[in-house]
Amino acid sequence: MSPLFSSPSAAEAAPFAQASRRAWLTQVAGSLAAAWALLGASKAQAKDRPGAGPAGQVLVVGAGMSGLAAARALSDAGWSVTVLEARPRLGGRIWTDRSLGLPLDLGASWIHGVKGNPVTALAQEAGARMVETSYDSTITFNTSGQPVSAAERARLDSLTKRMNKALKAGQQAEKDKPVRTTVTQGLGYAQMNAEDKRYTDFLINSTIEQEWAGSATLQSTYWYDADKAFKGGDVLFPDGYGALIDHLAEGLDVRLGHAVSSINWQANSVKVQTSQGAFAADHVLITVPLGVLKAGGVSFTPALPQAKRDAISKLGMGVFNKCFLQFDQVFWDPDYDWQEYIPEPYGLWTEWVSLTRPTGKPVLLGFNAADTAQRMETQSDEATVASAMQTLRTIFGPQTPQPKAWAISRWGADPWSRGSYSFNALGSHPRQRDDLARSVSGRLFFAGEATHRQYFATVHGAMMSGQRAAEEIMSSAASARSAL
Ligand SMILES: Cc1cc2nc3c(=O)[nH]c(=O)nc-3n(C[C@H](O)[C@H](O)[C@H](O)COP(=O)(O)OP(=O)(O)OC[C@H]3O[C@@H](n4cnc5c(N)ncnc54)[C@H](O)[C@@H]3O)c2cc1C
Incomplete structure (x- = not known):
């Protein structure tokens, strides 16, 4: 800070x-x-x-x-x-869509930090059912679609530490810089091998762009994380x-x-x-x-x-979009709330949530943030689903079935929002x-x-x-x- x-x-x-x-x-x-x-x-x-x-x-x-x-x-x-x-x-930006016959939140999903949060009190007053999801329940897949090995995990952890150190130093620097510049200069990105570059890109996208929705080339190193959070878990609303x-x-x-x-x-x-x-x-x-x-x-x-x-x-004003895919049956491990993917190219389908445990339904929710999200808004639903399925087939195999229905947000183009947050x-x-x-x-x-x-x-x-x-x-x- x-x-x-x-x-x-x-x-x-x-x-x-x-x-x-x-x-x-x-x-x-x-x-x-x-x-x-x-x-x-x-x-x-x-x-x-x-x-x-x-x-x-x-x-x-x-x-x-x-x-x-x-x-x-x-x-x-x-x-x-x-x-x-x-x-x-x-x-x-709270929008429960029911067009697929089940409630899908195309805008906000979670109460982030339930303790002392005024939304928790409102939810209780409204009698709304809440289910906790946890970032501790995450599986990460490498670019080939394999769960990351112990060595890959160690590499990611080491890069995360270096990235956080670079950002801390950047917050003490005389001049503010874009978050991406701070990280890439601090980590010597230009000299990295292709794998470390991909890992670094993944970390920037998954921990900064997916969180704050602005491109890392536009977010301020001084202030990108100048927010506060309530304590307690994150809950979503199955109904x-x-x-x-x-x-x-x-x-x-x-x-x-x-x-x-x-x-x-x-x-x-x-x-x-x-x-x-x-x-x-x-x-x-x-x-x-x-x-x-x-x-x-x-x-x-x-x-x-x-x-x-x-x-x-x-x-x-950042862009962060959701793509819900409804399948006939579950083909992923529903015990994990979060599924992460280290993509190539940059920022594509990095984060997924399984709605199976919270809602009992065979639904996966994929996210895109910042420039990737904005770019994807210009393509058809069919093209977006095809792109999402390419990632899922890399992870779960070529036989992965087509979804039977989908719901996709486009908050950047929405005239009454013009961005997500x-x-x-x-x-x-x-x-x-x-x-x-x-x-x-x-x-x-x-x-x-x-x-x-x-x-x-x-x-x-x-x-x-x-x-x-x-x-x-x-x-x-x-x-x-x-x-x-
Ligand atoms: C995809 C996505 C995921 C999110 N996930 C979460 C989450 O999990 N947890 C969380 O806490 N937050 C989340 N957020 C953020 C959260 O949804 C917003 O911060 C919050 O809902 C914003 O509320 P608001 O009243 O400020 O704005 P809005 O909800 O946007 O309300 C403003 C209203 O003004 C209306 N309006 C706009 N222009 C005009 C006009 N000219 N005349 C009349 N009316 C107009 C709009 O239609 C809108 O209804 C998410 C947002 C998005 C987009």
Whole structure:
């Protein structure tokens, strides 16, 4: 970790204390005028007006984990909240697809670190079934498809140690460099034999790109790992992550198919233009992914402050995709949760998870990250499956049967995501996540995984950011009221 990194305060990570806020929020009733009237909205638009609540009106843009967590907290505290969502479904990057007749999570699968994790509490409240998987339960296959020998394992362990040492030294260096440059220079990659090069590539891809989704040529050595993790095991949801979203959204006013194109913020109100008419409110919470902000998917008038625009352009948005393959029967050893492969060419089908133990089904899940993931998005499903099967046939033999069905994600091309999750790119700084999170003029508020300095790229980071933003909106309204 670079010496420049300053530890976050414990308060930032503290879950939102909803009950203690309810009492005073009821006193804030009627403090904020109905902006709709000020905007002189037409009758046709008025039917879409969010109703004024006892404490104020809020529009939340995005019905992913962060937007729904915020809407839930505000609604429970007596606020009038309307959630505007572009997609025809809830959940954003939590997406349980049932097109193959079984629940498959094309976005997030796991709670990473169950201890003290707010998502664990939500899952328990939702009554969702959880099954633990473990990285300790991993088998690694070499490029020829054989389980790695003791000698190969020792070589990988030695390269891992050297890579970690090089990265540590890189974090103390005077100048930041891309993670890949730090590793390749530190390990003398140019002088390595072909096998060590392949091993080093495998380690960079499997431990860094598959984790943070950005290309190792773009991730910052100083900051790539400037995140925190909860303790405890990793669990997934055999019946789908979507159960948590459905539970959170119960009773909320969510308008699906409402793509927000522009946000006009003034001293007294905010007007939001959607594909289905205009909305207005006292406060707007923006939770669209960093990738959407980067692409200018939502325009702001006046423009956002410079620090926020810098954060949007400098922080990275990575790509990480999934390919579920459903077979008639299991032909792999289902006792291993993870199957790793040392590929040639670079980064292709390095990581696999068997869903047999957690779900009882003959399903394998393959991952691709960063440039490989992005490249693969441009090819057909059939070509992606053929490429995956080539790897599986190298490992399990030429007789390995074709899958009977598949489900493939393309988060990079998805217009409502434009990437899978954020990473700390070379040229960015973790404090830019605070810039991204900071509210503007007491009217615009921001949440989403990319706004969380320690828990970015996760469901819990998204959830905590939504709860933080809800708290900010309530505090801001209380200060405005006391200033009257
Ligand atoms: C393949 C993959 C695997 C992952 N695995 C894990 C995992 O195992 N564990 C984990 O903790 N995290 C994982 N993550 C990360 C996690 O899914 C995200 O960090 C989290 O779900 C993000 O929530 P969010 O609310 O910030 O954003 P989102 O869920 O993206 O919500 C934002 C919402 O805004 C909507 N939107 C976008 N543009 C507009 C617009 N113009 N108008 C209106 N609405 C708009 C989107 O449709 C979306 O619903 C994974 C992500 C991916 C893609």
